[in-house]
Amino acid sequence: MSLHVHWFLPTHGDGRTINRRAGDGVGARAAQRAPARDYLAQVASAADQLGFDGALVPAGLFCEDPWLMTAALAQSTRHLSFMVAFRPSLLSPTLAAQMAATAQRLSGGRLLLNVVAGGDRDEQLRYGDRLEHDQRYGQAAEVLTVMRGAWSGRPFDFVGTHYLVQGALTARPPDPPPPVFLGGCSAAARQVAARHADVYLAWGEPPPALRRLVDEAQALAASAGRTISVGTRFHVISRDTAAAAWAVADELVTELDPDVVRAAQQRFRGSESEGQRRMAALHQGRMDELEVYPNVWAGYGLLRPGAGTALVGSHEEVADRICELHELGIDHLILSGQPHLEEAYWFGEGVLPLLRRRGLVDRDPAGSEQHRAA
Secondary structure (H helix, E strand, O other), rough: OOOOEEEEOOOOOOOOOOOOOOOOOHHHHEEEOOOHHHHHHHHHHHHHHOOOHHHHHHHOOOOOHHHHHHHHHHHOOOOOOEEEOOOOOHHOHHHHHHHHHHHHHHHHOEEEEEEEEOOOOOHHHOOOOOOOOHHHHHHHHHHHHHHHHHHOOOOOOEEEOEEEEEEOOOOOOOOOOEEEEEOOOHHHHHHHHHOOEEEEEOOOHHHHHHHHHHHHHHHHHHOOOOOEEEEEEEEEEEEEOHHHHHHHHHHHHHHOOHHHHHHHHHHHHHHHHHHHHHHHHOOOOOOOOOEEOOOEEEEHHHHOOOOOOOEEEEEHHHHHHHHHHHHHHOOEEEEEEHHHHHHHHHHHHHHHHHHHHHHOOOOOOOOOOOOOOO
16 A cells, blocks of 8 residues: 655644744744634645645644634645544534535545544543543444444434434435544554544554554454554654754754653653553653654654654655655554644655655645545
């Protein structure tokens, strides 16, 4: 399978620092970019023109709504798919099926679904969701079951732990149904992905650790009589030379307050999310020795929740690491950088051409080759 490379839409805002609240400095590094539609349209258009397959549209308390933002941005792009993150505990499964079907039609078949069960209990409570971690994944499995049933074009009945549904139906089913991505390192997450997802997602870790996750995900899917693709999520800092890339990485952490980092690490170690705990374990809160594998840098995870690693190096080095990831079974790569507009060009003009020449990536910058869904 070819490698599908996706970008990221910063619907929580963008900037040049790891600390999004950094505003005490001077000059360009202190400037923060609001998640305005026009700016996000620039990022989406750049990803579209550079040849990325899709873009992740995140969900969360501090993000713009991913469904509405996707509906707006799909109109200003031609080939780019939109990977909408949605939390199944916050929507009726039949309503989610209808929303996805409409989004698939409005986008011309460019919808991807990223199921996010949620790993931050405080944030879940803000939304009124009181379920425990594993219960949320059980609920996600029921939501996906009802959604696929509603997409069948026939009334669908379901009796589960969380839902009692009678005659669920999508009057105009999506054609094709959007591929489902589901992430999480816990046993509950991997079991649900094996039975219900098309793509299992893991946050970026050193390749040996990712290989174990790939093997486990595919073995679980096989035991359920299914096959599954695997994807991962990294930040990226790619430059013409390795020295230039590492200088950018070093600058991102030089201004971090050690006390703020320690407080963040304490929160991460106590997180319900096993993936978040694994991110914290990569560097143990140390602000030196952040290269945990050749060209894999854990600096983002000092302060940022979520994906905490970045691919850092020259364009050739970053392409080499991506080839290594693909060889161990990664079929989808979701990337981001800061600021997202500029980094899309650094990667899109520096690394994507190398991946095309190596035969890993199908779509060219002009989009002349048909985008292939997962």
